[in-house]
Amino acid sequence: MAIRLGDTAPDFTADSTQGTINFHEWLGSSWGVLFSHPKDFTPVCTTELGRVAALKSEFDKRGVKVAGLSVDPVSDHLRWASDIEETQGTGLNFPLLADPDRKVSDLYDMIHPNANSTLTVRSVFVIGPDKKVKLTLTYPASTGRNFDEILRVIDSLQLTSNHSVATPVDWKDGQDVIIVPSMSDDDAKGKFPKGWKAVKPYLRITPQPNK
Numbered sequence: 070m071a072i073r074l075g076d077t078a079p080d081f082t083a084d085s086t087q088g089t090i091n092f093h094e095w096l097g098s099s100w101g102v103l104f105s106h107p108k109d110f111t112p113v114c115t116t117e118l119g120r121v122a123a124l125k126s127e128f129d130k131r132g133v134k135v136a137g138l139s140v141d142p143v144s145d146h147l148r149w150a151s152d153i154e155e156t157q158g159t160g161l162n163f164p165l166l167a168d169p170d171r172k173v174s175d176l177y178d179m180i181h182p183n184a185n186s187t188l189t190v191r192s193v194f195v196i197g198p199d200k201k202v203k204l205t206l207t208y209p210a211s212t213g214r215n216f217d218e219i220l221r222v223i224d225s226l227q228l229t230s231n232h233s234v235a236t237p238v239d240w241k242d243g244q245d246v247i248i249v250p251s252m253s254d255d256d257a258k259g260k261f262p263k264g265w266k267a268v269k270p271y272l273r274i275t276p277q278p279n280k
């Protein structure tokens with residue numbers, strides 16, 4: 070069954086390039102990103118995995134653990150890792166899960182039979198410290214993802230989980246945010262001492278509160 074926002078991320082145990090991982094235990098109290106790619110030794114996937122490796126410090130800074138997954142075995146992941154390092158300039162520095170029996174792929178609905186009956190699509194799940202799913206994304210095999218966008222969403226998710234704000238279109242960390250409509254002006258006065266600009270009564274813009 071499809072996984073929806075707010076669902077508990079299913080737990081599993083799987084082999085990876087960093088040994089056996091029990092997902093919930095491995096996440097601990099961190100945020101997490103679980104993402105699938107269709108196949109090892111394929112061009113778009115090679116660029117994606119290199120990019121995620123290059124962004125490791127950005128994920129670390131945000132307290133986010135990242136794990137990749139495909140239906141290939143660990144032995145293939147490990148052989149492919151040297152190609153990733155050679156061609157993308159950064160070696161795999163996060164676990165790549167092996168799912169040859171499709172246990173995790175089925176649990177997370179990562180195989181979309183009308184796209185491809187055997188390979189995972191490009192799924193992304195962002196998981197909060199409460200193990201709830203905060204974001205899902207699905208891309209086709211032919212389109213590489215933008216992992217800067219994943220980081221941008223994580224910035225928004227982490228901000229909005231701590232403050233009564235939402236982030237507007239194309240928002241980036243440090244930019245103005247929106248006071249949630251459910252908060253009255255009276256309550257907002259206490260919460261947002263820097264004030265706000267009411268473009269409309271329901272559209273109140275305020276500086277990012279944690280900056």
Ligand code: BEZ
Nearest residue numbers: 107111112113114210211
């Ligand atoms: C790729 O990563 O390049 C790819 C993988 C599966 C199907 C098509 C492209």
